[in-house]
Amino acid sequence: MRHQAREAVLRCLYRREFFDLPPEELLAEEDLKGEAAFAEALLRGVIERQPEIDSLIDRRALGWGLDRLSLVDRNILRIGLYELLYGDTPPEVAIDEAVELAKTYGTEKAPAFINGILDRVWKEERCEHS
Numbered sequence: 001m002r003h004q005a006r007e008a009v010l011r012c013l014y015r016r017e018f019f020d021l022p023p024e025e026l027l028a029e030e031d032l033k034g035e036a037a038f039a040e041a042l043l044r045g046v047i048e049r050q051p052e053i054d055s056l057i058d059r060r061a062l063g064w065g066l067d068r069l070s071l072v073d074r075n076i077l078r079i080g081l082y083e084l085l086y087g088d089t090p091p092e093v094a095i096d097e098a099v100e101l102a103k104t105y106g107t108e109k110a111p112a113f114i115n116g117i118l119d120r121v122w123k124e125e126r127c128e129h130s
Helices: 002-016 023-027 036-060 071-085 091-105 110-128
Strands: none
Touching: 002 023, 002 036, 002 071, 002 091, 023 036, 036 071, 036 110, 071 091, 071 110, 091 110
C-alpha cells in the first residue's frame, strides 16, 4: 500500500513542477486507499525539506547538476532522500522503494544512478553517526 502512496507523491511532486499548488490540493486528485496520512506526511516533508534535499542532490549527482536530471528522476531522489534522512522508513526500504519507482517511471539509467546516490548518502550518514 505504501508503494502506491509513494507513486501518488511522485505524481504530486511532478505536477508541482508546473503548478505551485498546496499539498492538500495535489493529493485531492489521488486515490490513496488508506495511506492518506503517510502520503500527506511524505509530500509535506519533501516540500518542506526540498531546498536542503536539492542541495544534497546537487553535491552528489557528480557531473549531473540538479537541473540536468529529468523531472521524474529528480523527484524520485527527493522522495528517497527524504525517507532516508528524515523519515522513519528503514534505510534499505527507502532505497529499494526509490529504485523500484525509478524502474517504473524513471529514465533508463535512473535505477542505478538513484541507487548509487542513496547508498552513498546512507553510508555517509552511518559513518557520521558511528
